[in-house]
Amino acid sequence: MINVVILGTGNVAKHLFDAFMAQKGVKVVQVYGRNEKGLSVFGQGTPTTSDISAIANADIYILAISDDAIAKVSTLLDLQQGLVVHTSGSIPMKALPKKYSRGVFYPLQSFTYGRKVDFKEIPICIEAETEADYELLGRLASSLSDQVVIMNSKQRKALHLAAVMANNFSNHMYHLAHEFCDQNGVSFKLLHPLIQETANKIQDVTPYDAQTGPARRNDKGTLKKQRSRLKSKNQKRLYKLLSKSIAKTYGKKL
Numbered sequence: 001m002i003n004v005v006i007l008g009t010g011n012v013a014k015h016l017f018d019a020f021m022a023q024k025g026v027k028v029v030q031v032y033g034r035n036e037k038g039l040s041v042f043g044q045g046t047p048t049t050s051d052i053s054a055i056a057n058a059d060i061y062i063l064a065i066s067d068d069a070i071a072k073v074s075t076l077l078d079l080q081q082g083l084v085v086h087t088s089g090s091i092p093m094k095a096l097p098k099k100y101s102r103g104v105f106y107p108l109q110s111f112t113y114g115r116k117v118d119f120k121e122i123p124i125c126i127e128a129e130t131e132a133d134y135e136l137l138g139r140l141a142s143s144l145s146d147q148v149v150i151m152n153s154k155q156r157k158a159l160h161l162a163a164v165m166a167n168n169f170s171n172h173m174y175h176l177a178h179e180f181c182d183q184n185g186v187s188f189k190l191l192h193p194l195i196q197e198t199a200n201k202i203q204d205v206t207p208y209d210a211q212t213g214p215a216r217r218n219d220k221g222t223l224k225k226q227r228s229r230l231k232s233k234n235q236k237r238l239y240k241l242l243s244k245s246i247a248k249t250y251g252k253k254l
């Protein structure tokens with residue numbers, strides 16, 4: 001049995017809590033949150049505390065808290081034993097205090113409160129300092145996921161940045177497209193199959209090969225007309241920037 005304390009009450013903390021609760025070999029012995037309100041959703045008989053000096057003994061302490069708080073909160077811990085890990089893609093393992101066994105448990109997925117995910121499919125990137133810690137963290141990660149990957153802080157940082165480009169930026173484009181559809185009285189839902197097919201396609205061919213559209217074809221007339229239809233300065237600027245980037249990728253100049 002691996003005993004775990006989860007620190008944090010946000011998106012990742014709640015998803016990990018629910019996932020661990022469904023595992024036989026893992027026990028969440030406590031959840032820490034700095035305010036009582038956040039702790040109220042962690043029921044099912046698990047003890048909770050808002051007192052950082054009253055953390056229970058465990059094998060692994062998972063800091064699922066905001067990136068900016070990881071270093072500070074981890075120094076407030078007063079632990080006798082165990083492995084302290086955080087869940088961030090962009091914070092180095094060494095941001096955690098040297099006096100503890102330290103590590104990282106980074107699930108590569110976008111978590112949204114109230115939305116179920118299948119942990120089996122989510123890559124979990126782990127980092128530790130000793131063989132024994134890798135073994136323990138690996139066992140915890142494997143209890144949730146079929147894809148456990150050992151990765152150092154530099155590689156994880158790069159992966160996180162790639163995830164920002166692939167996920168956050170494309171999602172922002174969905175938002176702008178949604179807004180544009182609303183402004184023009186057409187349903188964004190009609191784009192769902194297109195968005196889905198693009199996501200499916202890049203599992204079989206490279207994104208380079210999958211690219212279509214006027215910028216790849218260097219269709220200057222269409223590009224000019226489309227840009228002039230956009231009302232906001234921001235949309236026009238983004239359209240130009242992205243079209244230029246696409247054209248340049250395929251050796252063309254706009």
Ligand SMILES: NC(=O)c1ccc[n+]([C@@H]2O[C@H](COP(=O)([O-])OP(=O)(O)OC[C@H]3O[C@@H](n4cnc5c(N)ncnc54)[C@H](OP(=O)(O)O)[C@@H]3O)[C@@H](O)[C@H]2O)c1
Pocket residue numbers: 008009010011012013033034035038063064065066067069073087088089090106107108109110111112
């Ligand atoms: N969201 C994702 O999709 C995702 C995916 C992979 C990894 N991560 C990483 O997982 C970590 C948590 O992300 P999240 O999305 O769960 O964030 P979140 O939903 O915003 O939750 C952040 C948590 O940190 C707590 N917190 C912030 N400052 C604190 C402090 N000074 N002392 C104590 N607690 C503090 C917050 O408490 P209050 O509620 O009291 O403010 C809250 O419980 C981050 O390192 C993030 O990079 C996130």
